[in-house]
Amino acid sequence: MGAWTSYRLRMRRKRWKLRARRKGRELTAVQDRTHSIRPTDIILFCTFRNEDIRLPFFLQYYRDLGVNHFIFVDNGSDDGGADYVSGDPDVSLWKTDGAYGRSRYGIDWLTYLQDKYAHGHWALTVDVDEFFVYPFCDTRPIRALADWLEASEVRSFGTMMLDMYPKGPVAAAVYRRGDDPFKWANWFDPGNYTIKLNDLYRNLWIQGGPRARVFFDDKPSQSPALNKIPFVKWDRSYTYVSSTHMLLPRGLNLVYGQNGGEKSSGVLLHAKFLNIFSKRALEEADRAEHYSHGREYKSYVTENDTDPEIWCQWSEQYINWRQLEALGLMSKGNWA
């Protein structure tokens, strides 16, 4: 890499770090149990806003995988979700009323907390509607994955976000607090994803799936990115650049084999398309705090006048990670 590019990226990284430190001042600790984090613990980082309905299952799912500690940022919820999580002994909670859009969609706050608490730990950064699936996740805890990555001298683990949707209208998939969202939203698009290489950051830019097929078929370049690198052996010098799509230093983005081989990778099951979605879309389109002023949500709202059916005859019904592996949506790579 050229010295100039290298310097430019370094400066960019420093700038994000500085910015995170500034934005960190917007955070107030509600419940700080970080003293109980042991050196080998795996920590989950998450920002949420009015997600009380999703939190119980979310916590249960990741506790079952073996996450040891949860660090949450509550961005101005008024639905009691914060109270719900702050009582648990493995949760630390911060809150802020700062603007989501002006903190790089929550990333600044999380970067600040990661600097403070994740250094030397495996850190999993996900949204409340993202559920991490990795090879052998039904038989091996997340600690096994972390140990194996560490032994293989791998610092970051790549995934693709897989949008899950119900069969039938989205509004008919009624989600109740504590339920497994994939009881209803258990269909996905198996093979319509397109990939581009980002030359500067060296990450892959993956788009497609049902969102491109149904909502962005006339403007595919605006379709949301699906590549995510949520699981990283954190170091104080790291920072996410845009959501968890890519990181700096950019070597962390090389989660893919470049000579034909497959590296090990997973999937983030995205439980977006449930009945709570249409209400949310209206709200977020109005709030315009999300990426590009909620452009994505606006296009759902215009499409959503008539509740869409996302399901099609080529949709696949979710079974387990082995199915995703066989379809080529994730890979065991060298892990056996």
Place this chain on the structure above:
Amino acid sequence: MTFGVVMLVHAEFDRAEQVIRHWVGGGCPVVVHVDSNVDVDAYGGFARSLADLETVQFCQRFRCEWGMWGLVEATQAASEMMLRNFPEVSHVFLASGSCLPLRPVSELRAFLSNRPKTDFIESATTADVPWTVGGLDRERFTLRFPFSWKSRRKLFDRYVRLQQVLRVKRRIPAGLVPHMGSQWWCLTRHTLGAILNDPKRRTYDRYFRRVWIPDESYFQTLARLHAKRIQSRSLTLSKFDFQGKPHIFYNDHAEILRRSECFVARKIWPNAGLLYRVFPRQPDSQLTDAKPNTGKVDRIFGRALERRTRGRPGLYMQSRFPNVARANGITAVPFSVMQGFDCLFPNFEKWLSGQTGAQVHGHIYAKDKAHFAGDAPIFSGALSDSAVLRDYNAAGFLTNLVWNARDTHQCIMFGPDDTQSIRWLLAHDTNARVWVITGAWSIPLFLSGKPAGKVRAEAARLQRIEHKLLKVLRAPDAHARIQICTLADFLENPRAILQEVVDEIAGHKAKEVSTLPEMADLTGLAEFLQELKNQGMHPFLTGDILADAEKRPPPTSEPKSYVVGHK
């Protein structure tokens, strides 16, 4: 008569203790070496936890770093202690803290006492077996390696480079033939004693101190000098990945470990509670003589290696994105692209799929939308027929299509009016079979009934585009299977070319073409083309179509005189 276990431990002391208790419970004395990097408290705690066992002893501690001499020193010290303090020991088994006995200790003892003079040590000459990772196989015996590969990689690499440039070559001590193999062995008292008490041991030690990864070559080489009978295999099941690092066993491996009938396996993940609960399995009167059989384990880890190094051709995903020029094939399986056929034969797609059983699409790169087979709005993998989505990544659309439907041969119609950005892919993908009838675009123009003067510009445009495609297809680095013929040549003998197409797609299942698809009525085409020429637009890609060509009856399939046999 029994065997003793030399165990090298550096972490996970709880599990090590558990395994030591298995060995001792089976009647084996154990000498433990603990890495000197382990701090005093941890060491003390570990030693205390085993204080109740009389036949467990701790030897002098050395600093053990991967690939360095300390590991051999530790093994030597522990082995000496074993031979000195436990005279009843006839074999010494070298194990690590993350080894787990799978079969009862009694079965291993019976196995060894039936083979009292046999040494089990994997030992192959470097000259014959290119095993190693990183290219340093012969050189690890002829260069010096004072720096750790793990912690001082840069210095290691530079020092190796320097020696290579200066052509330094160490002399291997007389009488030694370098051998290598698994670090985990089981030697007889006789062989191990002879190695440790060799009068030239100081010379050998001095030499191996600077060899790279001596723990894989010291005993392996010296055993060849002293052993009576070597079985070149390890009794410890241990698989290595492409980086040369051991694969780890988890709870879900319990079944294949049990079936492997190996005596000991490594490495076991320390938190694999199930494995530590079920192994070593209970003595079983019938199976005591079972031979280790690692077939299934080998297959699983062999597949992992294949996946990591070659991957699934034609798959593009978040953890496989090969540089197209270096990948093994761009798409997953062979597919066919046909240009011009559907202009000549209105029902060509239906005919072709009937003849070959392949899935025949229309123009999936058409301007308006992707015309999938049967005019479906959506295709395998949930591919949308939206032209905008498709053209956003046209090559990706094709690799997806072929990947999603890789169990059937895919045929697509193509033409100069379609999205052309997949040209490069078509020419370079070894899986692509491209058939072009050049100039066939003139037929729809002719059939439209418009005068030549009106369609002149359109004809020129189509010809220009097709000409560009032909240029790419005729490039010297175009590796697809490409067949190009002019419209005139095709009309000479359509049956022969269609037969070739069917043979190519259906392979050995191909039958002789019985009925040809119905051809469009071309009466007057020659005049139409002449009129285009008169307007100044030469349709040079059509070839020379004679005025009577279109009226000629299709030639019968009688064998030509120079063909010796025919189908």
